[in-house]
Amino acid sequence: MVRRNVTELRAGMVLAEDVMTPGGRFLMPKGTTLDPGHLKSLLAWNLPTVAVNQADGEGAFPSASGPGAPPAAAPGPDLAEAAEAAVRERLLWLDLEHEAGQVLFRLALEREIRRRVTVQEAGGAGEVHGLGQERPERTDRPNRSDEAAPPPLASPEALLRDEPQLVSPPEVYLRINEVLRDPKSTVEDAAASIRYDPSLAAKLLRLVNSSYYARTMRAVEGRFPAKVDSLSRAVMVVGARQLATLALGVSVLPLFQDIPPHWVNMRVFWEHSVGCAVAAQAIAAASGRGNPETAFVAGLLHDIGRILAFKQAPAHMAAAMRQAAAERLPLSFAERGRLGFDHAALGGHLLQKWQFPANLEKMVRYHHDLDEPLFIEEPAVIHLADGVATALGWGGSGNRHVGALSPAAWEALGLSGDALARMVPAMEARLAETMRSFFPDRPGPL
Template identity: 35%
Template sequence: MGVINIQDVKPKMVLGADLYAPNGRFLLPKGTQLTGKHVRIMTIWGVPEADIDGCDREQTMGEAIAQLSPQTLEACEAHASELFSRANLGHEAMRELYQITLLRCAERTIHGLDPTRHEIDAGATKAMLNQCSGGMDDIPTAPELVQRHLSLASLPDIYYRIVEVLGDPNSTATTISDVISKDVSLSAKLLNSPFYGFPSKIDSITRAVALLGFNELAMLAHGISVIRHFQDMPITCLDMQSFWKHSVACGLLARALAGRRPGLSEERFFVAGLLHDIGRLIMLKEMPHIMGKVLLHATENNLDTWRAERDILGYDHAAVAGHLMGEWCMPVDLRNMVARHHHPDLADNVFEAGFIHLADIMTIAMDMGCSGSYRVPPLSAGAWDVLDLPQGLLVTSVRQTDRQLDEIVSMFFSGQGNER
């Protein structure tokens, strides 16, 4: 018997162990011969994997990959090998991501789509970075960089009103509803979002608070108002559409992963993933020529971008984001997740930072946008162990994010430039 992903479970297979839903509910006993109805029930309950007699996860993945034509397999293996060239493929979760990437690459190829990442070592990218790079004089510290930015730009008023509401122990659901409802654009994004997954449209902010909870909706509103601060920022060394796609995807993956653990606020993890790379935007805006050097250094020396930042600046974008979020009085746990997403083992809460760390890796591996990092970084084995997630949740979370990503990116960034 062996554990395989739910997508590979078929009728007539036999359970090798009792089957439980993610919330602990017993579903089916060991020895059950599965029917189509059983498989549908497993999908409805969000079961990511099952223990099946006579099956093995790697064997099942291998069989799917073996069905590819030699030409498709060769092209996809070349792409995946380059993408994972810095990854620790000795780790079981990283091998799983590698195989998922191979199959996604094959699906794109079969449907006539380009499966490769144009950004990796492309001549056009290097030319752009050479144009961006300049002198290295007067490199500010991370706190100095944040203060320079804050002296020139401020968050939308709605952000500070939400901070006041969250800090007032007398605030109620009606209070937060009144504050958010006064911002027409923010309300529209919150009410029209496919993010929640409810079967019918939410028709009022009061209803959204009732369904999601006071803190959850306020946290989501917080994140969206911060995005609006950055939307019109002039950035020349990065494709901003691709940056925001990466950010939203990271948020959705973090939410999907954390959502399998009872008692966690999914919206908090979504916002942390959404904002995890905002430090890089500050760096690109305030010192574009220096950051051009950093990105070129990373490209030419096959380095993770955060390592190149540390080589040249002495700090990375995650540290900048941590300082910025501190100045903006964002919750400490949110700052911790963002500031330590490359080093979850050093976080005050390894468990929470681990979700953003894993979601970021998955976003890069699945080619869901790009924030400046072109290859999959190593996975922290310690963080993976602390998360204690089933491997089958990786492909389930990717498929869930695929279904939501484009619609949510379109919804969050519609009307850009008119919402200040």
């Protein structure tokens, strides 16, 4: 072990000790392999020295202009303090003494510092919306008068009654659901149901060709080409029911695209949804709690109830958003008071109406209410995935605060904090890749 000034650190070095802030807060764990983002964070905290492995600390260092070099000037402690204040506000309802809370705080703080450094290095031009930076409160939202908010609604059913489009899902959805519900369905049945919609088929092929499924293809090397170029092969790689489940979720996305921008930026909304989906898929795979493809779709659709509420009950949602901002509440709390139920219950009701698989519907319905279902393992996957996506600022759906993490959910998943931390970089890479799959003609995630 050798101690080095932070200005001498380079990407690829490995920390020999945990790194603490000057105030004694945990920042980075021993064993972290430093990348340029870590270097910026260390400089931002104005740390004098850190310990790195002996082999990394010896010998000549590359030129300061090399690929691993830190920025020319340290951003300063003010930036780090502002980043910490923003993260603490976002995680206000999270127990930071809990193992998961500690991990999410550390990961969120690292990323918030990197974002702010990026903005500062760009001359302060622009904001990093959708990545933890909330847009300023607008003054042109509907129903901003001081008059009393409308009374709560009778039920989720009452909200859906006036939206005929939502009563009848797309025809391709009905075809896919028929395949899923028939135990005698074949590989070709699954492929044929998806082939009916060329746009859907193209999205699924891009998804199956992502790096996440590359491991599956490598496991059967010699049977599949490097690129999966047909639905029949995609079914064989992913599995008929798994691909049909993915298709089921992706097929309904076009129904949720026409929300006015003064409510939510839809690309930012879908970035949050995809972030939750990839986190859920990884958590399900690591914990063994549920099917990863089912978890992906549940994550993708976990906030569709909020989109419905924006469309069908704008006055109620305006009141809920004002209350959440004024009282520093997770938006789901305010929804229950203003609507009479939250977006998770509304989304679950819609999925039940559409006859989605029961376990998928329950994952959406109960991801904020784990006291209700008899078995919490699968809803716990979405509960944690949503917390990860919100804490790390992956997009946004109007919510400014991470809800409290259920200790029972964490226990049911059987993960450790270290295991969760190790999963996050792969989740972030998968998020960027999946956003390109869903939005191939647009820029990458915001």
